[in-house]
Amino acid sequence: MSSKHSVAVIGAGMHPWGKWGRNFVEYGVVAARAALEDAGIAWTDVDFVAGADTIRNGYPGFIAGATFAQALGWSGARVSSSYAACASGVQAIASARAQILAGLSEVALVVGADTTPKGFFKPVGGDRPDDPDWLRFHVLGATNPTYFGLYAQRRKSVYGATDEDFAQIKVKNAAAGVHNPYARYRKEVTIDEVLSSPMVANPLRLLEICATSDGGAAVVLCSVEYAKRKGIANPVTIDGISTVTPTFPNAVIEMPNFATDSWSTVAPNDLTFRASIAHAAYEEAGISPSDVSLAEVYDLSSALELDWYEDIGLCAVGEAEQLLRSGATTLGGRVPVNPSGGLSSFGEAIPAQAIAQVAECTWQLRGQADGHQVEGAKVAVTANQGLFGHGSSVVLSR
Amino acid sequence: MAQAPVVEGFFDPSIPALVGTRCTDCATVFFPAERSWCRNPRCASSTFDEITLSTTGTIWSFTDAQYAPPAPYVAADPYVPFAIVAVELADEGIVVLGQAADGVTVADLEVGGRVELVVETLYADADGDKLVWRWRPVREA
Numbered sequence: 001m002s003s004k005h006s007v008a009v010i011g012a013g014m015h016p017w018g019k020w021g022r023n024f025v026e027y028g029v030v031a032a033r034a035a036l037e038d039a040g041i042a043w044t045d046v047d048f049v050a051g052a053d054t055i056r057n058g059y060p061g062f063i064a065g066a067t068f069a070q071a072l073g074w075s076g077a078r079v080s081s082s083y084a085a086c087a088s089g090v091q092a093i094a095s096a097r098a099q100i101l102a103g104l105s106e107v108a109l110v111v112g113a114d115t116t117p118k119g120f121f122k123p124v125g126g127d128r129p130d131d132p133d134w135l136r137f138h139v140l141g142a143t144n145p146t147y148f149g150l151y152a153q154r155r156k157s158v159y160g161a162t163d164e165d166f167a168q169i170k171v172k173n174a175a176a177g178v179h180n181p182y183a184r185y186r187k188e189v190t191i192d193e194v195l196s197s198p199m200v201a202n203p204l205r206l207l208e209i210c211a212t213s214d215g216g217a218a219v220v221l222c223s224v225e226y227a228k229r230k231g232i233a234n235p236v237t238i239d240g241i242s243t244v245t246p247t248f249p250n251a252v253i254e255m256p257n258f259a260t261d262s263w264s265t266v267a268p269n270d271l272t273f274r275a276s277i278a279h280a281a282y283e284e285a286g287i288s289p290s291d292v293s294l295a296e297v298y299d300l301s302s303a304l305e306l307d308w309y310e311d312i313g314l315c316a317v318g319e320a321e322q323l324l325r326s327g328a329t330t331l332g333g334r335v336p337v338n339p340s341g342g343l344s345s346f347g348e349a350i351p352a353q354a355i356a357q358v359a360e361c362t363w364q365l366r367g368q369a370d371g372h373q374v375e376g377a378k379v380a381v382t383a384n385q386g387l388f389g390h391g392s393s394v395v396l397s398r
Numbered sequence: 399m400a401q402a403p404v405v406e407g408f409f410d411p412s413i414p415a416l417v418g419t420r421c422t423d424c425a426t427v428f429f430p431a432e433r434s435w436c437r438n439p440r441c442a443s444s445t446f447d448e449i450t451l452s453t454t455g456t457i458w459s460f461t462d463a464q465y466a467p468p469a470p471y472v473a474a475d476p477y478v479p480f481a482i483v484a485v486e487l488a489d490e491g492i493v494v495l496g497q498a499a500d501g502v503t504v505a506d507l508e509v510g511g512r513v514e515l516v517v518e519t520l521y522a523d524a525d526g527d528k529l530v531w532r533w534r535p536v537r538e539a
Contacts, residue, residue, distance in 0.1 A: 122468040141467035149461025157509035202462045202504045262427040264491035
């Protein structure tokens, strides 16, 4: 599937997700060293470092590329630092890919890591009535799970999703996560356990809402030619990257907004923003959803995974419940979704998460996902969405 | 006790109604009010009329907050869970969030149900009551 727009992923590494409470730089360095070792590349061979930023860890978090470069030992490599909410990791990957495809970089290291506070994500401190992310908490008490709850209830009312469907997503992802050494939660759960956990944002319960985690992930990217020179004849390649923004009018209510755009004068695009994200990656890779062997999607809530089935084209709108119930998206099914265990098993480490999705797909395509391997995986897709019009999708193949 | 909106420019408690703007060129409606540049990518206008939005709409979806949201939300002590409603305003072609009115729970709400805008006290501090818009199901006659 690789084309002249492809770059090779020759290394992937992670620091296990958890609530370790240490400096995020440590997780990033552990992940970076693991990725370099996996690639068989010396740190000093890296000529470009793309960092994904964290906004909750002070200045070093805002200039993550330089932070990780310094921690690994200044080597003169060029750096970039990206912040794009939940899509930060892929924006960093896109930045590295552009350097490689332009011939400006031979081998690039992409790193994201985070240390997170306990409980709900909350806005950065201070009194900031001009910041919609601050205002939505102050005026509405609208947390992230508020928006997840709205989407989940909408699915129940419009498509007939049941609480058991939502719980089944958690059960499925927890069962996969048991086998992932980098996952934070590695314990099977039952439907009853999910449905008896405390209600948080109706109809979503505590076990259905992704936690916030510490963690780090890294990948080593290079040109396909460079990989071949290194003796890697058949590398995993990134064939498409999407970091598209919405088109006006965005008619779906999204974090951190108080309202949608108005569609009274301009008709909304046929594709919703969330659907447009993977669509652009497929288009760039020249594939269609039917080519996909597995997907890693952003299950910020159990119910949201069902929305993604439709948004990445695994089924038509309104058919996600049916796809889930058929077992197609479970490990061993036709197109497993979140074989890593997903955010359900990881919790979210924002700048690391989209990179972790790509790392998981890399291992899956190499056949190295022990215990949670998707047999015969040829093509993988990732998808995520974050605040303020950010989203990302990556198509990989081998 | 003095009363004041918890946020400037989002609603007029005297009507009560949400306050938005309409582009004088392309007629796109904005809430919260846009007063700088029209955000329709094919419109270069920078002039707007202030408007009030429809005060009734239909429920697009709803949820609740069973745990107290973190600051800067000012939660009652002891905390009382509240419902949140996403309301579609047909004339404006827009979905607007708001808390549900005091005493309304998710059991009182359904997608497609009618709601009307009310103004209630979000919290009180030393300066007085801080007001917010909320949505209340319309009792069918």
